[in-house]
Amino acid sequence: MSEEDKRTAVGMSVTLSVQLIGAALAMLTIEAAYVAFVLASRDITGLFVLFGFVTAILFILSIVIAGLGITESRNSGYSGSWRLDVGRKFFNWQAILCLLGLVFLSFTFITGIGAGAPEIESRFSELEERMSSVESRLDSLSSEIGAMQHGPDSTETEINRSSP
Numbered sequence: 001m002s003e004e005d006k007r008t009a010v011g012m013s014v015t016l017s018v019q020l021i022g023a024a025l026a027m028l029t030i031e032a033a034y035v036a037f038v039l040a041s042r043d044i045t046g047l048f049v050l051f052g053f054v055t056a057i058l059f060i061l062s063i064v065i066a067g068l069g070i071t072e073s074r075n076s077g078y079s080g081s082w083r084l085d086v087g088r089k090f091f092n093w094q095a096i097l098c099l100l101g102l103v104f105l106s107f108t109f110i111t112g113i114g115a116g117a118p119e120i121e122s123r124f125s126e127l128e129e130r131m132s133s134v135e136s137r138l139d140s141l142s143s144e145i146g147a148m149q150h151g152p153d154s155t156e157t158e159i160n161r162s163s164p
Helices: 003-041 048-077 088-112 118-162
Strands: none
Touching: 003 048, 003 088, 048 088
């Protein structure tokens, strides 16, 4: 294999690693947006925090390890030795950590689906109580209006009965 072919092969490995770095950064962005949404609108659990933290750590470690692999490949190439096995262990770990990050990200999504924020639930309960109070007051007023409508007629009937 010619030196140019070796250099191209190493370059492909580095390019793949850079693509995985981009994917990890995109997943970190998605995770941050989801965490912000959950913190603003839901009760959070310990599992949500744990999975979110582990997810972020896995993606960050993936990026750092990729940097180590790229540096090792570059240094090897600079010395004139374009070898595919240089940096391979770092690139493999990068891929594994990135995949684990995706698994933990899905767990983060699942544990983020929970009950709404307590403020929203308490406001909902308060509105239900107010509505019940308004309904009972409306029933009371309806009864009073009905009594007023029948009141004069019933009073005349009683007067006519009692007169000689």
